[in-house]
Amino acid sequence: PGSTFKIVTALEYIRENRDSYNQFRFQCGGSFTHGEEKINCYHGTAHGSEDFTKAFAKSCNSAFASIGLSLDRDKFGDTLNDLLFNRELKVDFAYNQ
Numbered sequence: 001p002g003s004t005f006k007i008v009t010a011l012e013y014i015r016e017n018r019d020s021y022n023q024f025r026f027q028c029g030g031s032f033t034h035g036e037e038k039i040n041c042y043h044g045t046a047h048g049s050e051d052f053t054k055a056f057a058k059s060c061n062s063a064f065a066s067i068g069l070s071l072d073r074d075k076f077g078d079t080l081n082d083l084l085f086n087r088e089l090k091v092d093f094a095y096n097q
Contacts, residue, residue: 003059010056012079013067024052024067032062039065 014021030046032039041047041061047054055063080086 002061006056006059006064008079008083009064009068009071010052012071012076013052015079016072016075021052024055026050026055026060026063026066028055028060028062030062032065034065034069 013024017024027049028041028047030041030044039061042059047058047060047063050058050060050063054060055067
């Protein structure tokens, strides 16, 4: 789910903007359009003026679409590797059906 991936996106944004991530500002109107693609916030909710913390707390799809487009793809890939994405984990988990 996209909302759980916002945690990774937030981490990369902080890594790339250590000294200024808290200066992030976004005006959410309920959707974000990039080219022909439109991303809606949940139920089209407009969150209004947001800083980084509020965008994260509200899980704002529009703000995180904007953040995602600002990230360096190679550095983001490095963060995904750091977090063991796309790797086989040699751990057996017990589970119940």
